[in-house]
Amino acid sequence: MPSTEAYLMLSGALFSVGLLGVIIRRNMITVLMSIELMLNAVNINFVAFSHRLAGLEGQVFTIFVITVAAGEAAVGLAIIIQLYRLKSTVNVDEARELNG
Amino acid sequence: MDSLTANMPLLVFAIIGAIAFASSILVVAMRNPVHSALFLLLTFLCVAVLFVMRGAEFVGAVQILVYAGGIMVLFLFVVMLINVRHLPDERVLSNFWKGGFAVFLGLFILFTTMVRPGVYHDEIANKRRLGSNARHITRRIHNADGTVTTKHIARYKWSGGNSEAVGTALYTDYLVPFEIASLFLLVAMIGAIVIGKRELSAIEEETAPAYMLERVATEKEVKEAMSA
Numbered sequence: 466m467p468s469t470e471a472y473l474m475l476s477g478a479l480f481s482v483g484l485l486g487v488i489i490r491r492n493m494i495t496v497l498m499s500i501e502l503m504l505n506a507v508n509i510n511f512v513a514f515s516h517r518l519a520g521l522e523g524q525v526f527t528i529f530v531i532t533v534a535a536g537e538a539a540v541g542l543a544i545i546i547q548l549y550r551l552k553s554t555v556n557v558d559e560a561r562e563l564n565g
Numbered sequence: 566m567d568s569l570t571a572n573m574p575l576l577v578f579a580i581i582g583a584i585a586f587a588s589s590i591l592v593v594a595m596r597n598p599v600h601s602a603l604f605l606l607l608t609f610l611c612v613a614v615l616f617v618m619r620g621a622e623f624v625g626a627v628q629i630l631v632y633a634g635g636i637m638v639l640f641l642f643v644v645m646l647i648n649v650r651h652l653p654d655e656r657v658l659s660n661f662w663k664g665g666f667a668v669f670l671g672l673f674i675l676f677t678t679m680v681r682p683g684v685y686h687d688e689i690a691n692k693r694r695l696g697s698n699a700r701h702i703t704r705r706i707h708n709a710d711g712t713v714t715t716k717h718i719a720r721y722k723w724s725g726g727n728s729e730a731v732g733t734a735l736y737t738d739y740l741v742p743f744e745i746a747s748l749f750l751l752v753a754m755i756g757a758i759v760i761g762k763r764e765l766s767a768i769e770e771e772t773a774p775a776y777m778l779e780r781v782a783t784e785k786e787v788k789e790a791m792s793a
Contacts, residue, residue, distance in 0.1 A: 467578035469688070470680045472615070475582045477676025479589050479608075481669050486593035488665030489658050494598045494644060498605050501636065502589055505612050508628075516619040519689035521699075521734045524727075527616075527624045528735070531631050532746045536753030538636045542643045543761035549647045550763070558659060 472513035480506035493548065493555045497541045504534045574618060581618075585611035596657055598644045606637050620695045623728040697721040698733045 479502060486499025508527045515523025545555055552559050569576075588607040595601045609632040616625035659665075700720045705713055724730050735743050 466574050467618075468682065469685065470682050471578060471582070472619070473680045474677050475586065475615075477680065478586055478673060481672040481676060482586070482589045482593060484672060485665055485669035488668060489662040490593065491657060491659045492598055494640065495593070495595075495601050498592055498598075498601055498640065501605065501632075502592060502608065505609065505632075508624075509612060509615060512616050512619050512621045512624060514685075515621065516692070516695070517688050518686060519692050519694045521695065521730055524621050524624050524695075524731055525734050525739050527621070528627060528731070529742060529746055531624075531627055532750060535631055535636055536750055538639055539753055539757040540760065542639055543757040545643060546647065546761050555647065 469513050469517045472509055476506045476509040476513070479509070491556045491558055493545050493557055496557060497538065497545070501534060501538065504530055578615070578618065581611045581614045599641065602637060602640045602644060606633055609633050620692060620727060623731045693723055694721050696724060696727050696730050698724045698730055699738065
């Protein structure tokens with residue numbers, strides 16, 4: 466069986482790739498996808514420790530994280546659509562009205 | 566041959582994990598958002614396989630249903646709706662890409678070196694709790710000095726499956742978070758509808774299609790009739 470440590474390494478790798486996408490991409494849709502990637506990496510951690518400690522708590526919290534991810538994706542995509550209507554672009558750099 | 570069958574889970578983990586990592590990099594690297602979305606779908610499916618390998622069959626199924634079935638459709642729908650065409654020479658990276666790569670490298674090295682075997686709680690070999698329902702009982706204990714204290718004990722009974730165990734845990738121990746999650750979904754749904762709704766402003770009225778203006782006019786008439 467693969468060890469818990471292998472799962473933790475994979476989860477850390479996926480999380481850092483997601484953070485990379487959030488920081489470097491200009492396309493807002495890709496940024497939102499990277500956030501989903503990070504949430505998924507956290508879920509891997511939860512499930513790995515749920516198996517290691519033989520408890521259901523991690524799996525239950527994974528379900529809550531998936532719920533929050535679904536709501537976040539819906540609201541985020543609605544915001545992106547509104548931004549596209551306003552600016553005709555989905556680039557992060559273009560939305561700088563609040564830039565003092 | 567025996568060593569191959571003995572190490573089969575490790576082999577599956579290595580292959581599926583490599584695919585998940587590679588496709589997650591491609592999510593970030595692809596120019597076209599549709600390609601990114603499809604590689605994200607591949608990552609989700611690989612992660613679902615990893616969940617099933619860790620005895621979390623229900624979470625794996627939810628992962629496929631909600632992520633691959635729901636969220637990915639939402640993403641693809643929005644990508645197709647706004648139909649962004651990237652010019653071949655257009656910049657993909659934002660202005661912070663140098664710092665982003667630095668943070669990525671630092672975090673990657675930190676995460677992969679920080680993980681050391683043996684520093685966590687010892688592995689519990691008996692995995693029966695992953696498929697067991699918890700039943701909480703309260704026991705009164707008569708102490709030697711005559712006082713009576715109560716003690717809460719959880720009893721686990723094999724329920725025959727991970728799905729039933731997770732469902733029971735959700736509806737008994739985690740009922741309040743479950744209800745809050747449903748409330749959260751309702752709020753998110755209303756929020757998405759309100760934010761995504763198109764409002765006819767004065768500038769847009771000239772370019773708005775005729776049927777939309779007609780609808781706005783009738784709505785106005787109805788409102789006036791109601792208030793009169």
